[in-house]
Amino acid sequence: MNGNESKLPVRSYPQEGKQTELLQRLLAEDSNQEESLPTEVAIPEEQLDVLVFQLGGEHYGIDIHYVAEIVRYKEPAAVPHTVDFLDGIISVRGRMIPVINGRRRLGHEPAQPDKKTRIVVLQDGTEFQGIIVDSTSQVVPLLKKDIEPTPPVVTGFKAEFLEGVFRNRNQLIILLNLQRFLQYV
Amino acid sequence: MEKESAKRDFISEAEEILEELTGDIQSLETSIRRNNVRPDLINKIFRQFHSLKGISGMLGFEKISGFTHELENMLDNLRLGKIAVSQKVVDVLFQSMDLMHGMIAELIDEQTDGIDPGPVLRKVNELIQEEESSAQRNTFPGLDLDQQTLQSLTEYEEHRLHENMIQGAQLYNVRLVLDNATFDLELREISDLLNQHGEVISTLPSFEISAGPGKMVFRLLYGTGLTAEAILRKLGRTEITASSIRKETNQTGRVETLEEEQEPEKALETSLKSLSRTVRVDIQKLDEVINVIGELVITRAMVANVSRELIAAEGHSRLGITLSRVAVDLEKKLNELQRNVIETRLVPVGQIYHKLGRMVRKLSRETNKQVDLRFSGEDTELDKIMIEELSDPLMHIIRNAIDHGIESADERKKAGKPDRGTIRLSAFQRGNNVVIQVQDDGRGIQIKKVQEQARKRGLLPADRVPDIKECIDILFSPGFSSSDEVTELSGRGVGLDVVKKNISGLKGFISVSTEEGRGTMFEITLPITLAIIQALIVRTGETKYAVPMSSISETVQIENSNIHTVDRKEVYCLRDRTIPLIRISEVFQLPQNVRGERQYLVIVNVGEYSAGLVVDELAGQQEIVIKSMGEKLKNIPGIAGATEIGESKPVLVIDAESMVEEATHGRMRAG
Numbered sequence: 001m002n003g004n005e006s007k008l009p010v011r012s013y014p015q016e017g018k019q020t021e022l023l024q025r026l027l028a029e030d031s032n033q034e035e036s037l038p039t040e041v042a043i044p045e046e047q048l049d050v051l052v053f054q055l056g057g058e059h060y061g062i063d064i065h066y067v068a069e070i071v072r073y074k075e076p077a078a079v080p081h082t083v084d085f086l087d088g089i090i091s092v093r094g095r096m097i098p099v100i101n102g103r104r105r106l107g108h109e110p111a112q113p114d115k116k117t118r119i120v121v122l123q124d125g126t127e128f129q130g131i132i133v134d135s136t137s138q139v140v141p142l143l144k145k146d147i148e149p150t151p152p153v154v155t156g157f158k159a160e161f162l163e164g165v166f167r168n169r170n171q172l173i174i175l176l177n178l179q180r181f182l183q184y185v
Numbered sequence: 186m187e188k189e190s191a192k193r194d195f196i197s198e199a200e201e202i203l204e205e206l207t208g209d210i211q212s213l214e215t216s217i218r219r220n221n222v223r224p225d226l227i228n229k230i231f232r233q234f235h236s237l238k239g240i241s242g243m244l245g246f247e248k249i250s251g252f253t254h255e256l257e258n259m260l261d262n263l264r265l266g267k268i269a270v271s272q273k274v275v276d277v278l279f280q281s282m283d284l285m286h287g288m289i290a291e292l293i294d295e296q297t298d299g300i301d302p303g304p305v306l307r308k309v310n311e312l313i314q315e316e317e318s319s320a321q322r323n324t325f326p327g328l329d330l331d332q333q334t335l336q337s338l339t340e341y342e343e344h345r346l347h348e349n350m351i352q353g354a355q356l357y358n359v360r361l362v363l364d365n366a367t368f369d370l371e372l373r374e375i376s377d378l379l380n381q382h383g384e385v386i387s388t389l390p391s392f393e394i395s396a397g398p399g400k401m402v403f404r405l406l407y408g409t410g411l412t413a414e415a416i417l418r419k420l421g422r423t424e425i426t427a428s429s430i431r432k433e434t435n436q437t438g439r440v441e442t443l444e445e446e447q448e449p450e451k452a453l454e455t456s457l458k459s460l461s462r463t464v465r466v467d468i469q470k471l472d473e474v475i476n477v478i479g480e481l482v483i484t485r486a487m488v489a490n491v492s493r494e495l496i497a498a499e500g501h502s503r504l505g506i507t508l509s510r511v512a513v514d515l516e517k518k519l520n521e522l523q524r525n526v527i528e529t530r531l532v533p534v535g536q537i538y539h540k541l542g543r544m545v546r547k548l549s550r551e552t553n554k555q556v557d558l559r560f561s562g563e564d565t566e567l568d569k570i571m572i573e574e575l576s577d578p579l580m581h582i583i584r585n586a587i588d589h590g591i592e593s594a595d596e597r598k599k600a601g602k603p604d605r606g607t608i609r610l611s612a613f614q615r616g617n618n619v620v621i622q623v624q625d626d627g628r629g630i631q632i633k634k635v636q637e638q639a640r641k642r643g644l645l646p647a648d649r650v651p652d653i654k655e656c657i658d659i660l661f662s663p664g665f666s667s668s669d670e671v672t673e674l675s676g677r678g679v680g681l682d683v684v685k686k687n688i689s690g691l692k693g694f695i696s697v698s699t700e701e702g703r704g705t706m707f708e709i710t711l712p713i714t715l716a717i718i719q720a721l722i723v724r725t726g727e728t729k730y731a732v733p734m735s736s737i738s739e740t741v742q743i744e745n746s747n748i749h750t751v752d753r754k755e756v757y758c759l760r761d762r763t764i765p766l767i768r769i770s771e772v773f774q775l776p777q778n779v780r781g782e783r784q785y786l787v788i789v790n791v792g793e794y795s796a797g798l799v800v801d802e803l804a805g806q807q808e809i810v811i812k813s814m815g816e817k818l819k820n821i822p823g824i825a826g827a828t829e830i831g832e833s834k835p836v837l838v839i840d841a842e843s844m845v846e847e848a849t850h851g852r853m854r855a856g
Contacts, residue, residue: 077834078728079814080773081821089814089827091835094476096812096827127815184817 046144052173053120053133056108060133061140061166061173066122070136073117083184090119090130097121099130105181106158122178129182140168147175192292195244197465199237199289206233207282207539214275222270224345224384230278231260237285249288252302256281259309266344268312277308279546328356329430334389334404342387342406349384349408356431357413359405360391362424368401375420376405382419383409406430468569471530475717478523479810479829485519486831488512523808527714530570534612534621535563537576541610544580548587555605556591558583562612567619568714571691575621575711578684582623582707583608585681590627590705600702602626618693618735619713624706630699632656639665657697661685689842691715692735692825694791720809720838722830723787723800725769729836731809731828732798736789736841740803743784757786757797764788764795767848769839772823789841796845811838822847 050061051070069092076088076099085104089096099119103110111117116135121128147164163175209230216222238253259277262268287300328350338346349356359379363371376385386406409416413427492508499505538560549556567575591597591606598604609624635656639645644659651659659665663682688695693711712718712735719734747758748766755766766786770777786797809828813819825840 075834077827077836078775079818079821079824079837080775081823082818089818089835091812091827091829094480094812094829096814096835098815098818127817129815 048142048144050140050142050173050175051120051136052138052140052168052171053102053118053136055102055106055134056111059137059171059173060102061142061175062120062122062178064139066124066178068121068123068128071119071121071130073113073119073132075113086184087132092121092128092130095128097128097130099132100182102131102133105131106161122182124182131181140173142166142168150174191244195240195246196289196293198240199249199285202233202237203282203285203289204536204539206230207543209233210275210278210282211539211542213270213278214272217270217272217275224264224348227260227264227270231257231264234260246292248302249285249292252281252284252288252306255306255309255313259313262313264344265341266348268315274312277305277312279543280305280308282543337389338387338406345384345386346406346408349386352408354383354408354410355412355429356386357405357407357409357416357427358430359407359416360426360428361403361405363401363403365399365401368403372403375422375425378419379405379407379409379416382411382416383407466529468530471526474526475523475810476812478519478526481515481519482523482808483829483831485512485515488515523717527568527717530568530714531566532569532572533563534565534567534572534619535560537572537579538563538610540576541579541583545583545587545608548584552587554587554591554593556587557605557607559607559609560611561609565612565614565619566713567612567711571711571715574687574691575709578687578709579610579621579623581681581684583610586623586625586627586705590625590629592628596628600628614713615710617713618710621709621711622706623709624704626704629701629703629705630656630660630697631701635659653699657699660697692718692733715811717808717810719806720828721787721806722804722836723785723798724802724804725800726775728775729804729830729832730769730800731807731830731836731838732787732789732841733811733825733838734806736791738788738790738795740788741786743786743799759786759788759795759797762795764797765845765849766797766799767844768799769823769844772844772848789845791842791845794845796841796848798839798841798844809838 049064051064051067052059052061054060071090071092074090076090078088079086079098085101087099087101087104089098091097101110111134113132118133118136119130120133120136121130146166148166149164150159150162151165161177161181163177165172165174167173209226213222213226213230216226234253234256238250238257241253242250259268259274263270263274268274284300284302284305288302291299328346346356361372361375372388376388379385384407386408389404389406391402391404407416407427411419413429416427417425488508489512492505492512495502495505495508542558542560545556545558586608587606591608592600592602594604597606607626609622611624612619612621614620630653632651632653636645636651639651639659640647642665644662644665645651661681661684663680665680665682685695688709688711691711692715693709695710696708697705698708699705720731721734721737721740723730723732741759743757749756749758749763751763755768756763757766769775783801785800785803787800787803788795788797807830809830811826811828814824814827818824823840823844825838827835828838829835
């Protein structure tokens with residue numbers, strides 16, 4: 001950060017697919033032990049950057065750490081014998097990525113894709129997942145202390161997906177719990 | 186980070202060394218049996234443990250470096266002749282190998298206290314204590330050597346000199362006069378040449394001014410079966426003299442055998458050379474290259490399309506024609522590139538043979554059965570990934586062969602067979618496939634035993650007497666184990682069904698032939714690589730699928746009159762056979778589409794069975810790269826993965842075997 005005013009902190013992302021599982025584990029261990037790598041862990045723990053996207057007129061946010069890239073909508077190829085909110089698979093640079101329909105996952109009516117529709121590609125280790133969203137808008141920094149608990153209007157299975165809400169200017173952004181959001185068999 | 190990559194490098198390097206060591210220790214064992222242990226083999230084993238000690242010590246893996254240190258001491262005594270080279274030593278070496286593998290696995294799993302080197306270490310130390318007292322050392326009354334020369338010999342050289350005397354080799358003092366500028370090269374050349382016909386025991390520089398300026402004189406102590414004249418003839422140089430240093434010369438006729446035995450040494454050296462020219466590459470990198478090629482293939486298809494459109498729009502314009510030529514050229518180059526990359530992924534099957542050899546040793550000890558493992562075709566090449574996946578199924582089959590196939594020595598004697606059982610492991614290429622056979626000379630599959638066991642497990646109705654073909658099917662059914670009691674070897678509820686599953690996961694299939702009293706042969710047929718395969722693109726309704734050509738036997742146009750139903754299940758009469766019909770949309774529970782005027786049947790073979798996939802269109806053959814759809818979509822029945830064929834959407838790749846299984850089970854449930 002060295003005094004420069006960049007909004008996006010330096011952060012190292014795992015390189016796509018280059019690491020074996022073993023190395024992943026090693027890396028994990030590495031970052032636990034050696035706190036002193038300045039370029040890699042220069043983010044104050046209480047701050048994170050959030051990618052904001054829209055679903056059914058609402059603003060949702062996810063930790064940008066897991067976002068590998070954002071691509072324009074392309075029609076997925078259907079995959080049988082799987083959950084109904086999985087629209088299928090798309091190919092991004094030769095990699096097959098299962099794509100979840102964000103609206104269906106939240107129990108909304110699915111929408112016809114238009115030119116704003118995006119697929120947010122998430123990466124967790126060597127696993128990739130896509131989420132179809134109505135649009136993406138911005139990346140905002142967020143201090144953890146600004147996260148408010150989810151208002152009790154949300155109930156049922158959807159409540160688990162939500163980590164909390166926060167305000168950015170006059171927008172209310174709903175923070176997703178990605179782990180639960182992406183959990184399905 | 187640096188430390189981690191160093192660790193990774195260490196692991197792969199250590200595994201490489203261990204792999205080679207396994208082979209070396211095996212040849213040591215054979216050479217003990219044949220009584221022709223070569224000193225350089227022991228030296229090589231010593232050096233390899235030495236480097237293991239070195240690199241593990243450097244990286245602070247104390248457990249490994251500590252153990253290898255002791256082992257190195259033992260091996261040092263071994264090469265100095267203080268310990269006799271015996272089966273006991275080989276056993277300890279093999280146990281050490283197991284331990285090393287264990288400790289490296291520990292390193293990978295980030296554990297440190299699972300494995301105790303103690304017991305093996307004790308055995309190593311026992312051997313070190315066992316130093317043979319050899320009183321004759323340091324005095325060579327039969328040799329014409331001055332005291333100064335004798336004193337300049339190292340302990341090892343003394344030992345070798347002694348050994349050479351015992352073996353009755355001729356001993357010479359070979360005097361070389363070499364040029365100062367090139368002596369190192371020449372010396373090595375001469376030593377190499379001499380070592381092919383004997384052993385250079387010691388190289389002693391000598392100070393003789395008489396040789397002239399710019400010259401150096403060396404004396405080689407050389408043990409051989411050759412005569413002095415023969416040595417000079419072999420060397421073909423003039424500034425060399427050879428004089429015998431044995432006082433009484435008792436000639437022995439070992440010349441030929443010596444020459445013959447030194448041949449492998451030569452081969453070893455060339456193989457070492459080629460080793461140094463190899464590069465170790467993470468297979469994932471190759472996968473990435475193949476991915477990029479896959480994308481280029483699609484780009485090429487686009488170029489071809491544009492050229493066609495251009496020609497259609499503008500007639501045979503110069504640009505259009507040039508573009509289409511470029512597309513053709515691009516295709517050729519891409520094919521070449523693809524072939525080359527695939528070749529880099531291929532490794533010889535022999536890589537797993539060593540591992541299996543180790544296991545057979547262990548099992549034959551545990552079961553008290555004497556089993557020889559014979560290899561052939563170790564040069565047959567197969568995709569690296571497949572080789573890795575293959576070792577478990579092969580181990581299982583070999584375990585079965587030792588546990589159930591090979592009889593005890595008594596039983597074998599009664600049956601008029603040699604005491605030692607034999608398992609033959611052979612690999613060869615057949616067309617675009619690699620075939621691996623595991624053949625034992627045991628008792629064969631016993632119908633009666635299988636039948637009994639199958640009844641016990643409710644796999645066979647009480648009144649039914651199966652034929653051999655049915656027996657084999659039963660063997661491959663889940664949960665079947667023919668052993669009366671569950672043994673540590675092949676019991677544990679994991680049966681041949683898992684083997685079959687693994688093999689079909691590799692797009693291969695397995696077949697069995699057996700003869701009671703004579704033995705059993707398992708034959709595994711695999712494609713050479715999984716990276717790129719030939720596939721038939723088919724369409725049903727709106728959706729296209731890719732079906733691997735390896736599982737297709739033929740395609741036919743459907744004659745509606747040949748479709749019948751048996752118990753409400755659709756079957757098709759194909760010439761003299763009746764095969765089940767499978768509609769993809771039914772298996773995948775997709776909405777039924779309107780059936781087209783004309784439909785085709787893709788006949789797929791699953792082992793010995795056939796089934797017909799009904800499709801609306803055969804859209805041509807294509808080379809495809811099967812890609813995983815990620816962990817979550819890994820095990821969908823009927824689907825092997827996905828691929829791109831140059832269209833906007835990926836297409837699913839049909840896994841014929843699980844598709845047929847899914848289809849027939851589905852019907853059974855419905856019925």
